[in-house]
Amino acid sequence: MVDLTRRFDVLVIGGGNAALCAAISARRAGASVLVLEGAPKFYRGGNTRHTRNMRCAHDAATEILTGPYTEEEFWKDLLLVTGGQTDEELARFMIHESKDILNWIVEQGVRWQPSLGGTLSLGRTNSFFLGGGRAMLNALYRTAEELGVDVLYDAEVIDLKIEDGMFLSAQLKQPVGGRTEVRASTLVAAAGGFEANIEWLKQYWGEAADNFLIRGTPYNRGAILKMLLAKGVQEIGDPTQCHAVAIDARAPKFDGGIITRHDSVVFGIVVNKHAERFYDEGEDIWPKRYAIWGRLVAAQPDQIAYIIFDSTVVTSFMPTLFPPIAGATIAELAGKLELDPAALEKTITDFNAAVQPGTFDHTMLDDCATQGITPPKTHWARRIDTPPYLAYPVRPGITFTYLGTRVNKQSRMLMKDGKPSANMFAAGEIMAGNVLGKGYAAGIGMTIGSVFGRVAGREAAKNARN
């Protein structure tokens, strides 16, 4: 039993990578630590349970990384994906610290492995967790518990007592035991974003948000973020934005994770419910093409679209969880998708007629393009003419949100007046917007979580001692 009457040095709210790194680093610095995870034990860890790698800078190849990835190169990549929407000082600090995280995280029991099959493009930059994100989480929890960190599950925080930027206590609600006031000298907020809070998403997306699928657990509701912003913490990041990819429309509403994704867009065409194409399917190579389709589908009527291809490309991409829907003719396929057969036939006929000869190569921006149709398909355009015809229905799959709390290099929250909070820190997705104003690079969410989690824990422990 956890003694909730005592005053803890550090209270960590959240239970993912950032929260556990904070808890472990605070405990290692000598602090007493309580972790409040709002989810039940199985669903602990928020989005971390669906991750698989982390992007860390390193000056030389390692056992599992194929070559060096310098701080400068990391910085340039970050600049590219965010279009400059990043705090350079914080970002460079994070990139520098990420080097040491490669070893530190192993000391916390996490094990690395070389990049997984089908992810060769990440073999140099990203370190993969052996067994995936849940294996990583399990290791962090084991380490935290062995160090004497107290952890509670189903531990929902319903209010925070904050005065003049100083955290005093948290109001805890548990299924058994009811409400308790938890006191601590410092707070580390590592409770993620609000991607599972459909009502909140509706503020920016309207009714369309009802058709979004959420890739993580239903527990990422942003309650802590909302409380902090309401109690004077400075916000950062575009509140209207979220990271979304196209995922299978047959996926569950929540927690479908990585396996519902589709990466077959470049091998066919994408149509909306009117059987019309709406964007250049061959615009860019992975991962950019992967990251834009959630948003594109979100803008279509009823937030649904269909990737359509033929039998010649079936083995060109990773096997999928849900099988493609098949038809011997375009009309039959349209019938199964409940699309207008004549409209789909026309779209595909027009597309096929526009395809120009070229040499197909999906690993680069090749010269297979269409001519004379709008929108064009500027690369990888090949005729769709070999039955059976196949389709995947897709919807926007929301991964994470960008709105967060402003922090400094100590991971300490800044208040609306610009002053650092007396004893409040933030780590992980809840403050990712400081570094990642928009866009995404594989594994960077975990870098943000581990680096700022470790810093927040250390600083909170130091703060609690003073």
Next chain:
Amino acid sequence: MHGTRILQEADRLMTVCNSCRYCEGLCAVFPAMEMRRAFSDGDLNYLANLCHACGACYTDCQFSPPHEFNVNVPKTLAVARAESYAAHAWPRAFAGAFARNGLVISLIAAISVATFIFGFAAVNDRGVLTGIHTGPGAFYKLMPHNAMALLFGAALLYAILALVMGVRALWRDIGEPVGMKTNAKALLRAIREAGELRYLDGGGVGCFNENDHPTDRRKLYHHFTFYGFALCFAATCVGTLYHYLLAREAPYAWWDLPVVLGTLGGIGLVVGPIGLLSEKWKRDRVLVDAQQMGMDTAFILMLFLTSITGLALLLWRESAAMGPLLALHLGVVFALFITMPYGKFVHGIYRFVALVRYARERQMMAE
């Protein structure tokens, strides 16, 4: 569509896993899965036998129950594995022996022991059975060596024949190209991986058994059991060679090779099975195929009884208890031999076949 409900479920899981692949580094099952996009019955039987049931993929999986995808690979493959033993049994008429294996093995063991005891009593005078016999040839006062060799030789040959026929059926089922039988490199690799239980370690940290704290205990106890068994077998072989080549008759002195090998092996076969049984007892039920418990327990107990009766015979061979103990030991060993093709023993053989195939597949991928 697949032949059985469990293969249907295994297919569903492999489709989920193949679109995820996070567990690729944990063992051989997932890399083998990734070499395929669709799974035949034979593929699934192959993967089921390749699985060492370390449990890591269950603990690591974000989609294990209570998640709605309900991914439980270790348990599903355990059931499929057990069904593959029955499906490939030779002769077919004995396939049913797997269903209530605990009962079948206990009955055969009891009958076998009783037959030896009554047989000794019937053939020999009461005085011979309970008498004290020492020196070379002491055992053969109760049962002539040639009779013993003939009986056990026949039992062992039958077991080998039945196992070979089972392996042949499995081999055909998993679609192994015939040419690979002669591939020495793949064979050596499989021998090494089987010998060190390469895939019973959760990808490096150990097995997951009663909770999410990994340990190496199951691997350790399995090594005790396997190498104990191997040493006992070696002791028997050396004894046979002594008898026929050197004309040296059992019982041998404590320092002689058959006794040393047999004693060391016997100790392994006491420690190993006790450990395995206790680990099995503690194991998280969610990972366990409950139907298989009888079979597993029966085999472990048979190994334990073999060693404990053998050690007892060694300790009391110069007393009046020698006759009954010899009957007991021979009864247990006889039962062990003839039930080998119809119980848990086959797991080692089938898994080895799967490892040979995996080694060969990896070779072909690299070529």
